[in-house]
Amino acid sequence: xxxxxxxxxxPVVHMCTITPISLTVGANRIIPTIAIxxxxxxxxxxxxxxxxxxxxxxxxxxxxxxxxxxxxxxxDV
Amino acid sequence: xxxxxxxxxxxxxxxxxxxxxxxxxxxVNPDQVKxxxxxxxxxxQYLKSINFDIAKPGESVRITPVKDVIEPRVKVEGPGGVxxxxxxxxxxxxxxxxxxxxxxxVVTAGKIVGFQEGxxxxxxxxxxxxxxxxxxxxxxxxxxxxxxKQHDYERAVRFAGLRAATFLGELGRNVTPxxxxxxxxxxxxEGLEKLPGxxxxxxxxxxxxxxxxxxxYVYGVDAKKIVATLLNPxxxxxxxxxxxxxVSACDKNTTYHHLNxxxxxxxxxxxxxxxxxVCNIITNENVYLADKQRSSDWAAKLAxxxxxxxxxxxxxxxxxxxxxxxxxxxxxxxxxxKTVLITDEYAGQxxxxxxxxxxxxxxxxxxxxxxxxxxxxxxxxxxVIGTLDYVDIIAGGHAGSLQPDGxxxxxxxxxxxxxxxxxxxxxxxx
Amino acid sequence: MSFRVVHYINQFFANxxxxxMAHVAPELREGAVGPGMAFNQQxxxxxxxxxxxxxxxxxxxxxxxxxxxxxxxxxxxxxxxxFIAGPAFNAGRYxxxxxxxALAVKTELGIPxxxxxxxxxxxxxxxxxxxxxxxxxxxxxxRKAAPAMAKLGLKxxxxxxxxxxxxxxxxxxGVRVNxxxxxxxxxxxxxMLIAKIKDEAFVTEFPMPNFDRVEPGKAxxxxxxxVVALCTSGGIVPKGNPDHIESSxxxxxxxxxxxxxxxxxxxxxxxxxxxxxxxxxxxxxxRVLPVDVLRQMEKEGKIGKLHNKFYTTVGNGTAxxxxxxxxxxxxxxxxxxxxxxxxxxxx
Numbered sequence: 001x002x003x004x005x006x007x008x009x010x011p012v013v014h015m016c017t018i019t020p021i022s023l024t025v026g027a028n029r030i031i032p033t034i035a036i037x038x039x040x041x042x043x044x045x046x047x048x049x050x051x052x053x054x055x056x057x058x059x060x061x062x063x064x065x066x067x068x069x070x071x072x073x074x075x076d077v
Numbered sequence: 078x079x080x081x082x083x084x085x086x087x088x089x090x091x092x093x094x095x096x097x098x099x100x101x102x103x104x105v106n107p108d109q110v111k112x113x114x115x116x117x118x119x120x121x122q123y124l125k126s127i128n129f130d131i132a133k134p135g136e137s138v139r140i141t142p143v144k145d146v147i148e149p150r151v152k153v154e155g156p157g158g159v160x161x162x163x164x165x166x167x168x169x170x171x172x173x174x175x176x177x178x179x180x181x182x183v184v185t186a187g188k189i190v191g192f193q194e195g196x197x198x199x200x201x202x203x204x205x206x207x208x209x210x211x212x213x214x215x216x217x218x219x220x221x222x223x224x225x226k227q228h229d230y231e232r233a234v235r236f237a238g239l240r241a242a243t244f245l246g247e248l249g250r251n252v253t254p255x256x257x258x259x260x261x262x263x264x265x266x267e268g269l270e271k272l273p274g275x276x277x278x279x280x281x282x283x284x285x286x287x288x289x290x291x292x293x294y295v296y297g298v299d300a301k302k303i304v305a306t307l308l309n310p311x312x313x314x315x316x317x318x319x320x321x322x323x324v325s326a327c328d329k330n331t332t333y334h335h336l337n338x339x340x341x342x343x344x345x346x347x348x349x350x351x352x353x354x355v356c357n358i359i360t361n362e363n364v365y366l367a368d369k370q371r372s373s374d375w376a377a378k379l380a381x382x383x384x385x386x387x388x389x390x391x392x393x394x395x396x397x398x399x400x401x402x403x404x405x406x407x408x409x410x411x412x413x414x415k416t417v418l419i420t421d422e423y424a425g426q427x428x429x430x431x432x433x434x435x436x437x438x439x440x441x442x443x444x445x446x447x448x449x450x451x452x453x454x455x456x457x458x459x460x461v462i463g464t465l466d467y468v469d470i471i472a473g474g475h476a477g478s479l480q481p482d483g484x485x486x487x488x489x490x491x492x493x494x495x496x497x498x499x500x501x502x503x504x505x506x507x
Numbered sequence: 508m509s510f511r512v513v514h515y516i517n518q519f520f521a522n523x524x525x526x527x528m529a530h531v532a533p534e535l536r537e538g539a540v541g542p543g544m545a546f547n548q549q550x551x552x553x554x555x556x557x558x559x560x561x562x563x564x565x566x567x568x569x570x571x572x573x574x575x576x577x578x579x580x581x582x583x584x585x586x587x588x589x590f591i592a593g594p595a596f597n598a599g600r601y602x603x604x605x606x607x608x609a610l611a612v613k614t615e616l617g618i619p620x621x622x623x624x625x626x627x628x629x630x631x632x633x634x635x636x637x638x639x640x641x642x643x644x645x646x647x648x649x650r651k652a653a654p655a656m657a658k659l660g661l662k663x664x665x666x667x668x669x670x671x672x673x674x675x676x677x678x679x680x681g682v683r684v685n686x687x688x689x690x691x692x693x694x695x696x697x698x699m700l701i702a703k704i705k706d707e708a709f710v711t712e713f714p715m716p717n718f719d720r721v722e723p724g725k726a727x728x729x730x731x732x733x734v735v736a737l738c739t740s741g742g743i744v745p746k747g748n749p750d751h752i753e754s755s756x757x758x759x760x761x762x763x764x765x766x767x768x769x770x771x772x773x774x775x776x777x778x779x780x781x782x783x784x785x786x787x788x789x790x791x792x793x794r795v796l797p798v799d800v801l802r803q804m805e806k807e808g809k810i811g812k813l814h815n816k817f818y819t820t821v822g823n824g825t826a827x828x829x830x831x832x833x834x835x836x837x838x839x840x841x842x843x844x845x846x847x848x849x850x851x852x853x854x
Contacts, residue, residue, distance in 0.1 A: 001830050001851065003831075005834055005838045010849050013850050013851070015851065016852065017568070021599075021603065035565075035569055037786070038794040041793065041794030043794075057797075058800045058801060062730050062804065065726065065730055066730060068726040069723045278704075343693040343697040352701065417703060419696050428684055440711075442703050443712055443715075445712045447685040448683045448685050489685070497692070500692025500695065503688045503690065504685060504686075505671075505712055506685045507672045507673045507679055507686070
């Protein structure tokens, strides 16, 4: 699905937990996330900390759009 | 254009004092054949000796090095004669009636010409891979005059085989065939009227024309000098195309293959039922990129001009011809003409390598003749026609291929016709 | 002598439970459990499942390293002649686990391995490295899968060479093997051509190597002016799932308006996804679709604008072809709406 969007010329950042699958399906900008049931959260944290974590991950994604990539890239978080 | 093929079933071949076809038996007097073969300047000048032998299906016989295989045929009605422009005068063939000595073949063998002749085993595991283990073979073992240059020798052997086949084919002129089949394709307008609504299908036939003993001839013309052109399918049945090439034995099209082109045969099976088989487009496989581009452009242009809906593309050889194959595919697919490609594979002995030198996502329909790199062990045979001297150096063999006991470890490449890219065989790969 | 087999299955096939039990850690059991009994039946004593390893799918996905280590230790101790995982059918994480655990056993311990799954299971991406039998897309296919896997497994245990993939029934694995077809090549070509002309299904004998990669989209130097859209395969939908998006093998996608929502709430939104534990996403849907954070970034001027629509699908068990079709459709809508960047989240 990532590919189909990118194919029309819109850059995509894929946020997912199982990054090898993301690489296989052909995403080019990949941000590793926390866990399958809660990629962008962590229920064991206090709500404020969980929000901060999500903010950090999404910031990484926004930053990833600004970075030119030549090939499939998994960004460090 | 309409051609009748009268098939005379040959059930046995025997040496004899006379030359004749009687009750399905082909009687051969080698001296008489030789006399006819030698009535040619090149043969006289370059061939020191020609000896004949017979190899029958099931016999413990190995023929090597094999250069070409040719089916005896004779034109009994209609213009021209077999192998126009080479044996017969130039005249458009493919109409009237032709008699075929079905079940037998002339095989040229003997001292190696290039390095890409093959092996025919008449029994054992190797026999499963070559169609010529099932034919009654009249084998010509030729020997060149010392100092003969390669290309002169190649031409002389080519002519010798064709002349022998022509001589034997002539024996069927007045024999009543066991079966007669009619093949007819139509002109554009006539085809549209007779077969309205049927998809228009062509056969894009790629000819090996790399030069350096890798050549194919059309009406006597060296096909590397042609641009893509059209042929009635029936012309091929009279020998319009013949092999002058010594490319890898497994996927070179012998003259026998050209005469019995399986794509032509299978397209005729569906002609008038599910398709309108319009014609053949022949093109070459040259060594320059500009030639490849021009030839594939022309082939695609002709396909469009004929309003074809689909084409079958058959390759000959491998390596850089894969680029021609993909160009022929892509250029047709891009103009809306559907393609099916027939090729073979060089996937390595372990089957793990990239099979083709070029690929394209548009090549969605591919038939394969199998992996030519597969290693096969050929057990020793009681009799060798020709010589085992070259087994280690012909394509598919390697130093040490020939074992002390006469068995051979080699790649399938070494077997004549094993991975034929006209789809002559059942062999495939996944 | 009977060949010894170790079998790997997930919590569901061990009858421990479904998604709610997917967190269970690896466990070793004696003898055959569930599908292993079907293998034993086929083998009639020639081979036998001696140990069964059960592991929760989520546990494997989230603790892959530990899970693999544990499995390897047990397999090493059992010294089997063959390791079988699954079949996983179209369960994505189970397939992923089967393929990866089998690969580890093969490379670390040098034991022949075999698994089985639906061709579109993400785990099947490893088919070139791990021998796999293609199964149906649901456990209803067990009756066909078990004999096929048992037969091939026995061949592996015996160390016999493999025939071509279509003969031995494994997914094409990039290793080309010769075999004799029933019809000659030219006849096969004509049949293929007629099928292609009629737009009917046909199977190429040589699939072109995988080249489906898309050029990375151009970088956007200044995100503060960019329109950013959210998409997800995590199945976030309005509460009550008004469009009835299927929890598995979805037949359509959802397009929902988030105008006026500063964050997704448990009252307004939920997940329709059937492949993962929904509790956390239902309690706080922003954990899957981070609307809250993006709204804040919009206010802070870090992004130009959050697009007012998002697109949602359920990745679980949905055929690749359908997902592709959905995305092709909504990609056009995104383009038309002037979206410049897409964040896609997956569970």
